[in-house]
Amino acid sequence: MKRASSVFICTVLLSCGAVRAQEAPDLAALEQTEQKRSLEWEALANDMNDRMARMLPCDPRAMAAVNEVSRASDARLESLADYLRAASAKAFAETADAKNLLNIEERAAVEVTLERADAGQEQTAVDTQSDALAQSVKQRASLEGPQKLLTEIVAIVRERATVAEQRTISADAAVALLRELVAKFEARDTALREEFAASEAERARWSGYYAARRARAQIECSITQIGTPAPKGRQGKR
């Protein structure tokens, strides 16, 4: 299972690059193929014992029936592996994107903190301007108009500083959520890897079962010899 998992990771990492370079794989088409192969196998597998029950042990069609179901099983499990590989490649690419986003957003959050500091500095500066103008108005009444405008600017800058503060809090919260999201991406990827490994293990077990089924059919034939075609020489003597 571990080996299957390692092979899977290598394969998927390679296909991750392919996913980025080319278009994403058509999962819907792969799913359709898998379902078709499953139906084909299911029909043959359900019918196998009934068909074999009507044949003599050494009837070549008996072994052919087992082989046919075995091939259909291989085809089904191969298409399932194809689907899981493609889905995983797509999923792993998403995880890489999410990690990249987290990286950038962490830097952006630092930038937002600096912008908040800038807003604070601007607020102090405009407050100082406002105080100075208030003094000048005492000397020159015509400055009352500009003073009123500066008071409005002070209010705008103050609100902007408040928004900057909120942005800092939001950015930190969003980055925390993004970290959780990346962890969920990784958990999903782990689950996918385990699903693929389990699927490969099952594939091996189905092969083992069909091999055992074939062996039984051979023994049934060898101990009964019923249904074995007569040797050509004897037929000639007749």
Added chain:
Amino acid sequence: MRKLDLPNPRKAARLASGALLTAALFCGAAGLIGQTTRDQYRQAYNLWQQVQANLERDAGNGGAPQVAQADRSASAAASFEATRAAYVKSASDDAVRRRSILQNATTRTSPDLVPPAVASLAAGELLTVNKAIAKFTADKDPGIQELRQSLERERVALVALSNTIQTRQGTVAATAQASVALEQARAKAAEAFGDQASQLSRNAALLEMERAAWADYYSKLADAIQNANLPAPSPASAAPAVSPVDISTNAAPTASAPAPRSNSVSPVPLVRYVGEWTFPVVNGTFHGATPVSVALAVRENNGHAEGTLSGRFQPPPGVTDPVVQFTFEGEIAATPAQRFTLKANDGRSGVVELIPGPAFNLLEVNFQMDLRPNKIRSGNFILVKK
């Protein structure tokens, strides 16, 4: 062609500023979009702070130098606001682009991949094999014993298969569960970033209000300083007061002299026209013929303006000569929009209008010349001060 000769040119400029505001600011930033950094806008801020230092303190008893300082401060503030607006827009666009991945549902594996009958099929086979084994247990025939052993091996294979089927089903359920948890986390993160986007919008709106407020403030401040020093207008004369002091050169007024903003009759500082201007390399604003490059130089002396314009345009249909070169001159009028007679190098004549833009470092130019085959006849664009 945009209508520029509105009854009140100052009002026209204000109206135009509304429509052209965003684009014009980015013109002012001269292609800084996408590459503006916080350091750049902080530099612009520091420059503004240096230029406007002590202006409010000195406004109480100041004169012409403070009027000029107010104009310079307005220009520096406009430059800072334009640079910051470019930075904010660039950062916002980047954020929207990179966060778009959060809007898409994550990849989920289909729950319908493996037929549900797989487990029951294996279980059915196991039952059959167990029955056969039980049937042959007592039979001592060597052939039957061989068959029974074969069935035993098949049973072992089926038991192992059933176990792996169960294990796989467990992993499928775990993947589905992990996918659901991932989707929930994605939706939550997308929502959080959505909140950030609305804060960014609010921030951008406040910055825009602030930009307009600073421009208005400096204009009013300069007017207030100027008007406080002007003598009361004579009721007999409707003509605006004319000062001998040239503010465009920052000449200091005498202690008792009024502090007019210009020695011309122009209601806006001459620095809004005088100087060297150019068409921005990217994101230029224009109407009609598309400018490739435009250079404008304007000089003023005792209320008389003269200048040269040299431009190259993308040839519109029917035009083979995309180059325009002319000189112009005339008296500064008591209106924000200045209209001068022009003389082109190819002998044509016409008129050119210079209209102060929405920011101090922007100037709208509108020219029209005689019609001549294969030649550019008119142009309308906003230039940035060099």
